[in-house]
Amino acid sequence: MRAEWQAHIDDLLRTYQEKRQQIQEMQARLETIEAEAEAADGLVKVKVDRQGRLTSLELDPRVYRKLGSEELAEAIMEASKDASGQVAEQMRTAMQGLAPEGAAEAGFDLGKLLPERPDDIEAVRERLGILPR
Known part of the structure; x- marks a missing residue:
């Protein structure tokens, strides 16, 4: 193999490994995303996880005197929606530049974006936006 080809392959693999590391770090950050929101002048507080699932609900004791059931x-719905929106924005921000548009909303598996061993170097080059020299 010609030396310049080997250098190009080495460069591609180095770039691939760097991007893979960045994606693994991003995945770890995404695991910790959560958001809190409140409604009814602070009488209702909720917390949601990275998938928008309700993980905590706090009701101020005064809520029963001030609000009817409806x-x-x-x-509760308003606070949950607000917190879920915050999570979605955090996900978009964290994934910006490393994952395809809409990946956060679609539940994209980032581990599959760049597998541990690239089988098709041309496909990897295309995903990373690297043009042939």
């Missing part, structure tokens, strides 16, 4: 339900 208003309470609306406040």
Whole structure:
């Protein structure tokens, strides 16, 4: 194999490994994403995980005197929606530049973006935006 080809392959593999490391670090950051929100003047507080699932619900004792059941339900839904929106924004921000557009919303498996061993170097080059020299 010609020396310049080997250098190019080595460069591609180095870039591949760097991108893979960045994606692994991003995946670790994504695992910790959560958000909190409140509604009804702070009487309702919720926390959601990275998938928008409700993980905590706090109701101020005064909520029962100030809100009816329908208003309470609306406040819980409002806070949950706000917290889920925050999570989605955090996910988009964390994935920016390393994952395809819409990957956060689609539940994209980042581990599959760059497998441990590239089988098709041309496909990897295309994914990373590296043009042949």
